[in-house]
Amino acid sequence: MNVSSIPEGTVCFEQQLHWSRGIFFNESPFSSNTSLLLAQLSFCAIVTASLHRLLTPLGQSVFVSQILAGVILGPSVLGINSVFRDKIFPVSSFYIVDTFAYFGVMLFLFIIGVKTDLSVIQKSGKKVVAIGICTFSMPLLLNSLLGNLMTHSIPMEPRLHRSIIWIASFQAISSSHVIVCLLADLNLIKSHLGRLAISSSTISGICSSFWALIVFTGKQSVHAKQHTFLAMIFFIVVMVFFALCIFRPITLRMIRHTANTKSVKESHICIIFIFVMASAIYGEYFGQHFIFGPVILGMVIPDGPPLGSALVTKLEFFVSSIILPIFFVVSAARIDFSLISMRNFVIIEILAFFATLWKLAGVMLPALYWKLPVSDALYLGLILSNQGIMDVLILERAKSIELIDTESFTVMVLSIFLFTGILAPIVKFSYRPTKRYVVAAGEWMTLQNANPNSEIRILACLHYQEHTPCIINLFEASYPNPLAPISFYVVHLVEIAGRTAPLLMAHHPGMRDPSVPSESDHIINALRFFEHENRGHASVYPFTAISPYASMHEDVCTLAAERSVSMVITLFHIHPLIHVSEEESNAIRVVNQNIIQECPCSVGVLIDRGTMNCSAASLLHHDVYRVGVIFLGGPDDREALAYARRMAKRPTIRLTLVRFVDESGGGANMSTSYSGGVDADLDVVNEYKDSQMTNKQCFYQEEAVQDSVGVVGVIRSMESCFDLILVGRRHEDDSPLLAGFQDWNEFPELGFVGDMIVSLEYKASVLVVQQALPNEDYFDNPQNLRQDSFVGMEMPLNDNRVWPAPAPRGHQSGSLAM
Structure with missing residues (x-):
C-alpha cells in the first residue's frame, strides 16, 4: 500500500487472535484482548467505586466520581506512565473498549428511559410547566446572545469563533435523569423541593432533548449538502410512531400476562432486548445517534413493576457499576489538557458561569411568582443547574459532527465537572427540607387526648402482604363501632424499582393502576372485605408508597399529619413467618426508627410472634381475647x-392493667415528673379503676417490686396469660426498677421493657407504644427525668397476684394472634 494513501491519524498494530496461555508459558495475560478488556473493566469499576466512597461524605454526586476516575485512568494522569498505558490501556485495545463502552451507554440510556415517568407531564400544574420551560429557554436565549456578543467584542481563534454560539447553547441544556440521580445522592428525592425539581426537570429535559435532536439533524442535513432534513425528520416520526403504536401495546400485553416482578418471562426480556438493538441500528442507518431508538423505546415501557422493575433489576447494577465507568475513561482519553489555551478556557468558563446564572434566574423568577419562598427558589435553581452524563453525551455528539472542537469539548466537560462539584455540596450541607408534618405545640395527635366516644384515625404501615392478617386483626381488636367509628389508613411501603420518581397513590374502589405492584391488590382486597364486614363504623383508605428506604418514612409522616391520625402502627422488622435478607430487614428497621423519631402522632411498633395470621373469628364471635x-x-x-381501654369496649376482650410500684419507695409508682408525671399517672389509673365498675372484663393488678430482677420475674410469669401485651416505649433511664436494662437493649426502638419482652420469646404479640409529645426535647432532657415517689400509697384492688385464668372452652393463646 502506498504510504501516502494512509489517512492522517491512522494507527497500525498487530492483530491478536490468540488466547493467552499464562505466565507459565512466558505470556502476559494482557496479551489477549479478552483478558485485557476484563482488566480494564475491573480497574475502572474499582477506581470509580473507591472515589465515590470517599467523595460521598463531601456531598459529591456519583457523576463527579465517574469523571474523576476517567481523568485519573486517562492519558492526563496515569496514562502519562508508558508502562501503565501500554499494559492496561494500549492504543490497540481502544476500538474494542470504545465499542463495549458505547454498548453499555446504550443499555444505560435505555434504563433511563424505562425509569422515566412521563405521567408527571400530565399531572404538572402551571407552576411546574413555567419553571421547566424557563429553565430551558431563558439560559438558551440569553447565553446564545452573550456568545454572539462575545464574537463581536472579544478577539478569539477562528475555530472557537465558529463554535462559540453552539458552546453557549449547549451549556444551557439540562437532563431530568441527572437531576433525579443528584436528588437521590442528596437524599432529597422525597422532599417537597425534590418533587418539584423532578417534575420541572422532566419538562426542561424534554425541551433540551428535542432542541438537540433538531440541531443535530439540521447540521447533518447541511453537512451532506442535500435536502435530507425533512426525510430525517420523517424517519424520526416513524420511530416514535412504532414505539407508541406497536411496541408499547406489545409491552402492555406482556404486563397483562405477568403476575409479579419475579414471574416476568425470559422470553419477554429477550424480545425487548432485540427491539432495543434493532432500534439502535435503525437510528444509525437513518443518520441519528444509535442511542435515540433505545431511549424512545425505554420511555414508552410503563415504569415500575412488573416489567419496568424486572428490566431495571436485571440491568441497572451491572451496567452502571461495571460497564458505564469505562465510558468515562474512553471520554477522558479524548481530553487533552495540553491543548487548552488559557484565553479559550476563560472565554468558555465565562459562558458556563453565566449559563448557571441564567438557569438560576429562569428557575427563581417563575418560582417566586407562584409564591415559593426565596430560599426554596434559590435551592431549586441550584439543583436544576447541575449537569451530568447526558450532557457529556450530547457534547460528544456535537464534537463528532463538528459543531464544537476538541479543545472546547475538553473545557466544557471540565466545566460540568467543576460546577457540579461545587453546586451539589452547597445544596447538601446548607439546605434543610422543611418538615411540613411537624405539629404545632399543643396540637397533640394522641389517643389519650382524643374523645373516647368520637371517631379516631389510625394509620398502619406494612411491607409484605403476609403482614395483612395481623393488621386486620389489630383493627378488629381496636373495636370500631357505631358510637366510636375508626378510619383506618393503610400504606403499603414498597422499595422503589424501575422508576426514577417516587410515588404515593391512593386506591379508590373499582380503580386499578398497572404501575402499582400486584401485591398491593391482594392487600387492598383483604382490607375491602374487612371494611364490608364492619360497614358503617369502619372506613379503610389504602395507599401504596413507592420510594427509597432512606426516605420512606416521609410518606408516612406526611400522610399522618395531613389526615390527622392519632396513631401510626408499624410492623417490627423481624417476623418468624417472613424470611428476607439481612440487608432488607435492616432497611425496614431504619424506616421504623425514622417513623418513631419524626412522626407527629403516637406510634406503635407491633411485634407479631407468628400466631397473628390466624382468623379473627375469636373477636367476631364469643372467644375471650386477653x-x-x-x-x-x-x-x-x-x-x-388509652388504646387498651378502647379495645376493652369489645365484649370479647379481657383487659388487665399490671401496674408496677417501687417497693423500696414505700410502694410508690416509679413514674417521673415529666409530661404530667405522678399526678397524670394516678389520674389515668384511678379512671381505669372507676371503669371497672361498669366493665366486668377489666382487671387491675398491682405489683410491688424492689429492682429490675423483680420486674423481670413478674413479666416472665405473664407469659401464658395474654394474647397481646401493650407497653410504653420510653421510661426513666435511672430508675432502680430498670437498672441494667439499658446495657442489654438490643432494639432501642422497642424501649427497655419491650426489648426485654421480645428477648423472652413470648408467644403473645407485643405492641410498643410511644405517645406524641409537643416538644421531644423536653423528654430528651435528662433534667426532666428525675425519679419521684408517691406521697401516699395507693392500695391495690387485689392483695395477691391472681392473673386472669385461661379462657374457657379450650381457648388457646393467640387465637386472634396480635
Missing part, C-alpha cells in the same frame, strides 16, 4: 392504656 398492659408510668404507658 390483653395486658404493663404500666410503669409515663406518657407512653398512659397512651398504651
Whole structure:
C-alpha cells in the first residue's frame, strides 16, 4: 500500500487472535484482548467505586466520581506512565473498549428511559410547566446572545469563533435523569423541593432533548449538502410512531400476562432486548445517534413493576457499576489538557458561569411568582443547574459532527465537572427540607387526648402482604363501632424499582393502576372485605408508597399529619413467618426508627410472634381475647392504656392493667415528673379503676417490686396469660426498677421493657407504644427525668397476684394472634 494513501491519524498494530496461555508459558495475560478488556473493566469499576466512597461524605454526586476516575485512568494522569498505558490501556485495545463502552451507554440510556415517568407531564400544574420551560429557554436565549456578543467584542481563534454560539447553547441544556440521580445522592428525592425539581426537570429535559435532536439533524442535513432534513425528520416520526403504536401495546400485553416482578418471562426480556438493538441500528442507518431508538423505546415501557422493575433489576447494577465507568475513561482519553489555551478556557468558563446564572434566574423568577419562598427558589435553581452524563453525551455528539472542537469539548466537560462539584455540596450541607408534618405545640395527635366516644384515625404501615392478617386483626381488636367509628389508613411501603420518581397513590374502589405492584391488590382486597364486614363504623383508605428506604418514612409522616391520625402502627422488622435478607430487614428497621423519631402522632411498633395470621373469628364471635398492659408510668404507658381501654369496649376482650410500684419507695409508682408525671399517672389509673365498675372484663393488678430482677420475674410469669401485651416505649433511664436494662437493649426502638419482652420469646404479640409529645426535647432532657415517689400509697384492688385464668372452652393463646 502506498504510504501516502494512509489517512492522517491512522494507527497500525498487530492483530491478536490468540488466547493467552499464562505466565507459565512466558505470556502476559494482557496479551489477549479478552483478558485485557476484563482488566480494564475491573480497574475502572474499582477506581470509580473507591472515589465515590470517599467523595460521598463531601456531598459529591456519583457523576463527579465517574469523571474523576476517567481523568485519573486517562492519558492526563496515569496514562502519562508508558508502562501503565501500554499494559492496561494500549492504543490497540481502544476500538474494542470504545465499542463495549458505547454498548453499555446504550443499555444505560435505555434504563433511563424505562425509569422515566412521563405521567408527571400530565399531572404538572402551571407552576411546574413555567419553571421547566424557563429553565430551558431563558439560559438558551440569553447565553446564545452573550456568545454572539462575545464574537463581536472579544478577539478569539477562528475555530472557537465558529463554535462559540453552539458552546453557549449547549451549556444551557439540562437532563431530568441527572437531576433525579443528584436528588437521590442528596437524599432529597422525597422532599417537597425534590418533587418539584423532578417534575420541572422532566419538562426542561424534554425541551433540551428535542432542541438537540433538531440541531443535530439540521447540521447533518447541511453537512451532506442535500435536502435530507425533512426525510430525517420523517424517519424520526416513524420511530416514535412504532414505539407508541406497536411496541408499547406489545409491552402492555406482556404486563397483562405477568403476575409479579419475579414471574416476568425470559422470553419477554429477550424480545425487548432485540427491539432495543434493532432500534439502535435503525437510528444509525437513518443518520441519528444509535442511542435515540433505545431511549424512545425505554420511555414508552410503563415504569415500575412488573416489567419496568424486572428490566431495571436485571440491568441497572451491572451496567452502571461495571460497564458505564469505562465510558468515562474512553471520554477522558479524548481530553487533552495540553491543548487548552488559557484565553479559550476563560472565554468558555465565562459562558458556563453565566449559563448557571441564567438557569438560576429562569428557575427563581417563575418560582417566586407562584409564591415559593426565596430560599426554596434559590435551592431549586441550584439543583436544576447541575449537569451530568447526558450532557457529556450530547457534547460528544456535537464534537463528532463538528459543531464544537476538541479543545472546547475538553473545557466544557471540565466545566460540568467543576460546577457540579461545587453546586451539589452547597445544596447538601446548607439546605434543610422543611418538615411540613411537624405539629404545632399543643396540637397533640394522641389517643389519650382524643374523645373516647368520637371517631379516631389510625394509620398502619406494612411491607409484605403476609403482614395483612395481623393488621386486620389489630383493627378488629381496636373495636370500631357505631358510637366510636375508626378510619383506618393503610400504606403499603414498597422499595422503589424501575422508576426514577417516587410515588404515593391512593386506591379508590373499582380503580386499578398497572404501575402499582400486584401485591398491593391482594392487600387492598383483604382490607375491602374487612371494611364490608364492619360497614358503617369502619372506613379503610389504602395507599401504596413507592420510594427509597432512606426516605420512606416521609410518606408516612406526611400522610399522618395531613389526615390527622392519632396513631401510626408499624410492623417490627423481624417476623418468624417472613424470611428476607439481612440487608432488607435492616432497611425496614431504619424506616421504623425514622417513623418513631419524626412522626407527629403516637406510634406503635407491633411485634407479631407468628400466631397473628390466624382468623379473627375469636373477636367476631364469643372467644375471650386477653390483653395486658404493663404500666410503669409515663406518657407512653398512659397512651398504651388509652388504646387498651378502647379495645376493652369489645365484649370479647379481657383487659388487665399490671401496674408496677417501687417497693423500696414505700410502694410508690416509679413514674417521673415529666409530661404530667405522678399526678397524670394516678389520674389515668384511678379512671381505669372507676371503669371497672361498669366493665366486668377489666382487671387491675398491682405489683410491688424492689429492682429490675423483680420486674423481670413478674413479666416472665405473664407469659401464658395474654394474647397481646401493650407497653410504653420510653421510661426513666435511672430508675432502680430498670437498672441494667439499658446495657442489654438490643432494639432501642422497642424501649427497655419491650426489648426485654421480645428477648423472652413470648408467644403473645407485643405492641410498643410511644405517645406524641409537643416538644421531644423536653423528654430528651435528662433534667426532666428525675425519679419521684408517691406521697401516699395507693392500695391495690387485689392483695395477691391472681392473673386472669385461661379462657374457657379450650381457648388457646393467640387465637386472634396480635
